[in-house]
Amino acid sequence: MMNRTASEPLHILILGGGPAGSACGLALLKLAAQMERAVKVTLLESKQFAGEQHYNQCVGVLSTPLPDLMERELLVPFPTDLTRALITGYTLHGDREELPLEGDDEPSVALRRVQYDGYMLESATKRGVEVLPARATNLEFHEDGVIVYTDSAPVEGDVLVGAFGMDEGSAAFFSRQAKYEPPQALSSVVTKYHPGTEAMDAFGKHIHAFLPKHPRIEFGGITPKGDHLTINIAGRNVDAPLMSDFLKQPVVRDALPNFEMARQYDADDLCYFKGRFPCSLARNYYGDRFVMIGDAAGLVRSFKGKGVTAAVQTGIRAAETILSVGFSRAAFHDHYRSANEDLIGDMSYGQAMRSVVILMARSGMLDAVIRAARKEPRLRRALFGAVSGHESYRTVWEDSLAPASLTAILGAFLRRTS
Structure with a gap:
């Protein structure tokens, strides 16, 4: 199958160009240069981040230790110029009570995720990652390599990194070929509106967090992002009517300034977008010649938060395993899994916290x-x-x-x- 010579560089394929995939590509090239080892990195991504032609359902609040992680491990500066707002704390809402919460860390940064994703992918491209604007349609694993079939031409490599997030199509062919079982997921619905400059100034720099009694909504949030407020809800099966119900709740409406003027500032206000995010660890997320990172592996906090940081961390850890240890199932089990023990070991605590918080609400x-x-x-x-x-x-x-x-x-x- 693989018509390669022994002198050819190791060829790593990455499926997905979000933060996890871009970080993995950057880490591979950085580590290979340090080891004086020849590698080729090919990343497949069908989305066009330039021009913001699609909407990312992530709210887009990034915080420590991500900036330091990017600069120290990837040699890529954090894109402070993309900042829409600084988040200094949270306001937690009950039925009748509310509580401002602030920590001692640096403020979090609210930005547009599609811009951040584009920045990371552009950084990887400049560093030497080959980006193919193609969509994977199937794959094969062989003793001497991997074949990824795309909507254009097939691509062959030595090892495949799955950085496809919650994409069901990619998960399906990994399930067929590698017995991969994607993580359990929560649904999310996201919308936004522009309340006007004075209202945004008065809203402040806190994210407002809600834990409603509704049996299908696990949490909701209102996030200031420069000239608009982003509103999101999440749960096992949230949908557009449920978002409309959430927006009608008095405790939520009281936190939304000038809500009655939505669409007067921007005609696209209150358009709904739906997404999914993992809430458990995937099964069989690594094996001979393949490994999953980020959301595809379910290597995230159990009760949401720090998704981009976890994506970057797992991308770096996968790169270190591939180049320093190998890409067999045993290598990933012994090194990659143990490197992510900080995430895996905290999952049971997070799942228990999630259950208790839902019960309290x-x-x-x-x-x-x-x-x-x-x-x-x-x-x-x-x-x-x-x-x-x-x-x-x-x-x-x-x-x-x-x-x-x-x-x-x-x-x-x-x-x-x-």
Whole structure:
């Protein structure tokens, strides 16, 4: 199959040009240069990021340690010029209570994800990654290599990196050929509107987070992004009517300035976009001559947040494994999986936190927790870590179960029932 000579460079194929795929390509070329090893990196991506011809359903809030990770590990500066707004904290909403939350880290950056994705892909191209504007249609694994069939010409390589996110078509042919099982997923619906300059200034620099009682909505958010507010909801099966219902809730409407003027500033206001994101680890996400990274592997925080950071981290770790250890199933199991233990080991804590938060929201207990957090700094820190993604869920649990936190929560419940 593979008509290669021993002197030819190792050829790595990357399927997907989002942050995970671009980061992997950049890391491969950086590490290969350090090792004085010849490699060829080919990335397949059918989307055109230039000109912003498609909409990315990610809200687009990026935070530490991503800027340092990009500059240190990829030698690519963080694109501060793409900043739409700085996020300094969160405001958590219950039914009747709300709580501002701020941490000690640098402000997060709100930007348009399609612009960030385009920047990363352009950086990879400038570094030497070959980008093919083609869509993969099937693949084959052989003892001596991999073939990826596309809507143009087939591409052959030594190892394949799956960076296709939640794309169901790519997942389907990986499932057929490699017994890959994609991660479980939540649906999301995203929209936006322009409330006007004065209203945006008054809104401030906080993301407003909501945990509704509705059985199909796990969380919702309002994010300031320069001249507009982005609104998102997520759950097992959220849809457009559910977004419309969410926007009608009094606690949500109270947080939306000049909402009645939507579409007067911009005719495209309140268009809905739907997406999916993983909430569990994929199965068989690596094997002989292939490895998944980012969302495709399910290597993300269980309760959302830090998706781009995890994508970049896993792309770097896959590159290190391929060039330093190899690309057999054993190499990925021994090195790549263990390198991601920070993500994998935190998943059970995140899933437990997700279940508890949903229970609190559905049972009306969230207001009592918010009242308790006003008085107890460690509980307040736990809530900030949970909504911001700035702390591991293990740390969030430690803060939540601290004696002072539990005492404050118990006191709030007793006052509620008395």
